[in-house]
Amino acid sequence: xxxxxxxxxxxxxxxxxxxxxxxxxxxxxxxxxxxxxxxxxxxxxxxxxxxxxxxxxxxxxxxxxxxxxxxxxxxxxxxxxxxxxxxxxxxxxxxxxxxxxxxxxxxxxxxxxxx
Amino acid sequence: xxxxxxxxxxxxxxxxxxxxxxxxxxxxxxxxxxxxxxxxxxxxxxxxxxxxxxxxxxxxxxxxxxxxxxxxxxxxxxxxxxxxxxxxxxxxxxxxxxxxxxxxxxxxxxxxxx
Numbered sequence: 001x002x003x004x005x006x007x008x009x010x011x012x013x014x015x016x017x018x019x020x021x022x023x024x025x026x027x028x029x030x031x032x033x034x035x036x037x038x039x040x041x042x043x044x045x046x047x048x049x050x051x052x053x054x055x056x057x058x059x060x061x062x063x064x065x066x067x068x069x070x071x072x073x074x075x076x077x078x079x080x081x082x083x084x085x086x087x088x089x090x091x092x093x094x095x096x097x098x099x100x101x102x103x104x105x106x107x108x109x110x111x112x113x114x115x
Numbered sequence: 116x117x118x119x120x121x122x123x124x125x126x127x128x129x130x131x132x133x134x135x136x137x138x139x140x141x142x143x144x145x146x147x148x149x150x151x152x153x154x155x156x157x158x159x160x161x162x163x164x165x166x167x168x169x170x171x172x173x174x175x176x177x178x179x180x181x182x183x184x185x186x187x188x189x190x191x192x193x194x195x196x197x198x199x200x201x202x203x204x205x206x207x208x209x210x211x212x213x214x215x216x217x218x219x220x221x222x223x224x225x226x227x228x229x
Contacts, residue, residue, distance in 0.1 A: 004157075035217055043204065045158070045220035052215070091157050095216055101170055103148065103218060105157035 002026065004092050004106035012112050013082045020067070021077040021109045023092030032096040034075040036066065039089040039108070048090075051075060082113045117141065119221035121207050127227045128197055136192040136224045140209030147190050148218060149182055150206040158206055164190060165212070197228045 005024045013019035025034065036048040051059045051066045059066040067076040079086055092106040120139040128134055140147050145166055150158035160174040164184045172182070179197075184190040194201055204225050208218035 006157075033215060035215075037220075042222075044222050045206065045208070045218075047217045047219070050215040050217055093218075101146070101163050101165065103160065103163075105150075105159075107157045108155075 002106075003096075003104040004094055006092055006106035006109050008109045009107075010110045010112070012114060013079075015084060015113055015115050016081055018078060018080045019082055019111065021079070021090050021092075021111065023075045023077065023106060025073050025075060025092070025094045027073075027094065027096050029096045032094055034066070034068070035093040035095070036064070036075075036077045037091045037093060037105075038086075039091060041088070045091070049077070079111075084113050084115060087111060087113045119207055119209055119219055121205075121221035121224050123224055124222065125225045125227075127229065129229050130197060130199060132197050132228075134194045134197055134226060136194075136205050136207075136226070138190045138192070138207030138209075138221060140188065140190070140207070141219055142188075143211070144209035144219070145187070145212050146210045146216075147184060148208045148210075149190070149192050150208065152204045152206055152223070154203075161192070161205075194226075197226075199228050202226055202228045 032053045034051045038046045049061045049064045051068045063080045065078045089108045091108045095103045122137045147164040149161040152158045162182045163171040167187045179195045182192045204223040206223045208220045210218050
């Protein structure tokens with residue numbers, strides 16, 4: 001089974017609108033961490049936001065928030081007030097395990113922000 | 116520099132040749148990862164080092180691939196008898212062992228096997 005599933009290969013959003021990128025995960029480990037990364041066309045992977053499995057509140061970082069629904073095993077990324085510079089690939093990732101060394105990525109979502 | 120450094124940024128080689136890709140992690144980061152990313156795909160795990168030892172090499176596709184980290188800092192990914200299917204971007208990442216453990220990535224080495 002896929003550890004991380006991103007079902008939206010591509011998304012379009014109008015500048016200044018909010019957009020939600022979907023991510024579901026699969027683990028039987030009670031201790032895990034969920035991450036979102038942005039990869040612009042330049043290729044560098046940029047860390048955006050983190051959610052721990054025991055965190056009670058949804059993580060937020062500026063315009064990024066993570067909609068964490070533990071029972072559904074989903075960790076959707078919400079980007080508010082989209083900007084043209086948000087156009088990029090977005091990857092959901094999970095770290096699990098006692099020693100936290102297993103780090104899995106989804107297949108990504110290509111976000112295009114329209115002016 | 117303060118970030119993860121990877122060299123070369125681009126490598127073009129012929130089928131059957133030997134290739135080495137180098138990664139210099141962020142100073143003080145004990146964990147080091149190698150990933151492979153094909154066009155339009157997410158990063159695929161290859162190998163993970165904690166210090167000098169390969170803690171998990173389950174992602175290496177076959178015995179043509181090997182990686183070392185002899186002094187617990189710089190790592191080299193070695194690919195023998197390259198094949199066209201090895202063409203991809205090879206990403207290196209490092210992290211601290213504690214905290215959230217997010218990975219800090221280099222800009223990657225793009226390998227093209229002709």
